[in-house]
Amino acid sequence: MQIDFWFEFASTYSYLSALRLPGLAAKAGVTVRWRPFLLGPIFAAQGWDTSPFNIYAAKGNYMWRDMERRAGKLGLSIHRPDPFPQNSLLAARVAQAAPEGPEMIAFCHNVYLAQFSERLEISDLDVIAACASAARLPGDIIAQSQSDENKLALRAATEDAIRHGIFGAPSFTVDGELFWGDDRLEDALDWAVRHG
Numbered sequence: 001m002q003i004d005f006w007f008e009f010a011s012t013y014s015y016l017s018a019l020r021l022p023g024l025a026a027k028a029g030v031t032v033r034w035r036p037f038l039l040g041p042i043f044a045a046q047g048w049d050t051s052p053f054n055i056y057a058a059k060g061n062y063m064w065r066d067m068e069r070r071a072g073k074l075g076l077s078i079h080r081p082d083p084f085p086q087n088s089l090l091a092a093r094v095a096q097a098a099p100e101g102p103e104m105i106a107f108c109h110n111v112y113l114a115q116f117s118e119r120l121e122i123s124d125l126d127v128i129a130a131c132a133s134a135a136r137l138p139g140d141i142i143a144q145s146q147s148d149e150n151k152l153a154l155r156a157a158t159e160d161a162i163r164h165g166i167f168g169a170p171s172f173t174v175d176g177e178l179f180w181g182d183d184r185l186e187d188a189l190d191w192a193v194r195h196g
Contacts, residue, residue, distance in 0.1 A: 012053075091123075096154040172188035
């Protein structure tokens with residue numbers, strides 16, 4: 001039984017899912033493929049040059065309050081990054097280049113915590129290098145992430161997300177079935193168990 005976890009580092013709700021997913025998936029006996037992608041091209045195709053949470057003030061205000069409630073329930077801190085959304089390209093390229101496994105997941109957790117808990121700028125090379133080092137990723141992972149091959153791989157992952165009908169993050173796919181949002185994580189896992 002497997003689900004694909006589609007995440008964007010600039011996404012608030014992806015932060016919650018990334019921190020919750022490993023424990024919930026292990027408990028359910030479901031394997032997870034972590035799929036970094038970029039929302040920017042998806043938003044641009046809809047005529048947006050920023051997050052819809054910035055475009056629609058009422059939606060944004062609700063999201064930040066909802067994040068406070070949900071993060072508090074999970075024992076996580078949440079701080080609004082400035083700017084929001086942050087440029088997540090470097091972090092996504094590193095995640096794309098990282099070998100699948102606990103170190104890659106640890107890197108993702110580190111990036112989310114740096115951004116939303118520690119108020120650090122995830123487009124900063126030193127911040128990402130520290131996240132990678134703490135996760136015990138290969139010492140040359142930053143260099144690997146900047147290769148033409150890896151850049152194309154991330155672009156292909158974003159195109160694959162579009163082919164799956166993904167329009168936001170986090171999203172989860174199980175055999176072509178799409179679940180969108182942190183509040184659908186449990187539903188995605190349940191679907192994988194029942195239909196896997």
